[in-house]
Amino acid sequence: MLSRGDLTDGEWTMLEPLLPRSSNRCGRWRDHRQVINGIIHRMSTGCQWRKLPERFGPWQTVHKRHARWSADGTWERLLQRVQAVADAAGDIDWNINVDSTSIRAHQHAAGAPHRSATSTAGCLKRGPATISSLARTHASAPVPGGGGxxxxxxxxxxxGGLTTKIHLAADGRCRPLSLVLTPGQRADCTQFEAVMDKIRVPRLGAGRPRRLPDSVGADxxxxxxxxxxxxxxxGIxxxxxxxSDSRTARWRRGSDSGRPPGFDKTRYKARNTVERAINKIKQFRAVATRYDKRRYIYLGTVTVAALLIWLRS
Known part of the structure; x- marks a missing residue:
């Protein structure tokens, strides 16, 4: 029996063909649908992994599946695939908007040990990638606006304490197209190019992924x-x-300042779509408050929220 928040039969039909078939280890994956429903339950309630209801199976399995798919990019590939299906059907409004939102980090999100690039290289030389090796790769990878x-x-x-900032671009139907995480004090403008560069909607047939929108709105x-x-x-x-200070400086320079930038008031009113996309993402309590220590796992959590928004739109 399905409970509130679980994948519906229609959502599962769309998602099932895209999921990994093999775990690259002895034995089989535990039922994907059961595990994903456990991940959704944890995201919706914000509960501890150990307190997942028994109907989702061992909590260790659910947690490890989420960590592995966050580390190897599976969640991101699923999101891009669902976006590709929507784009092929002409269901994406490419008049996008960009904004960010600050997320308060729980005290349990602090204290992750720092791993050096040297230990990462040594781990990756030892045969097939494990969750540990993938995690170390993410830990040593450069973070936009990040550091050590x-x-x-x-x-x-x-x-206010520890915070994380989610930078995102949303289409005209309030669905996230790209996601970037930075420390909470990072200025929005410094991550604009990173957000735009992460827009990548593949084609179902031949052709390059679409990366350029029709227009962009921002505050x-x-x-x-x-x-x-x-x-x-x-050409966007x-x-x-x-x-106001830029306008004043331009007036002072007179004719040498050039023409003022164009501004379409009607188009700017549509900027609320990114605000509504942020509201949708924050309906998941594990997104609205960060409990995950690792950046890549929290990014996976946010990506799953975006995936569900696309599946249920």
Missing amino acids: GAAGEALGRSR KAYSNSLIRSYLRRR RHVIPEK
């Missing part, structure tokens, strides 16, 4: 010359309001 220690795990310290936090130049080089129409 807590910053490398996308944790930033402020007056004043993204109003600077670097971002506008980035969008102009790629954009609606970003000009900051």
Whole structure:
């Protein structure tokens, strides 16, 4: 019997052909549907892995499956595949919007041990990749706006405590297209290019993945010359309001400052779609409050939330 939040038969029919067939080890995978339902239950309730109901099987299996698929990119590939199906059906509104949201990290999210690149290389030389080796790869990989220690795990310290920031782009139907994690104190504008570069919707047939939207909307936090130049080089129409200090400086320069940036008020009203996408993601308690120590596992949690939004849209 299905409980509230479990995959429906229609969602499972779409997802089942895309899931891994073999675990690269002795024995078989435990039933994928049962395990994924356990992951969804934990995301929806924010409970500890150890307190998962018995109907989902051993909690260790559910946790390890989520950690493995977060580390090897399985969740991201599933999300891209579902996006590809929607794009082939003409179901994606490519007038996208970009924004970010801050996530309060629980005290249990702190204290992850730092692993060096040297130990990572030694681990990866030892045969097939394990969860440990994949985790070390993520721990040593460069993080946009990150660094070592807590910053490398996308944790930033402020007056309110530890926070993580989710930067995302959403299509015109309030569904996330790309996701980037940084420490909470990182400025939005510094991650704009990283968010745009992660937009990658594959084609079901031949052809390159689609990476460029029809237009981009963003608030004043993204109003600077670097971002506008980035969008102009790629021929992307954009609606970003000009900051008051930038406008004042342009007036002072007179005719030497050039023309003011264009601004479409009607198009800018559609920027609420990214705010509504953020609200949808935060309906999952394990996303609204970060409990995961590792950045790659929390990114996997956020990606699963985005995947469910696409499946249920």
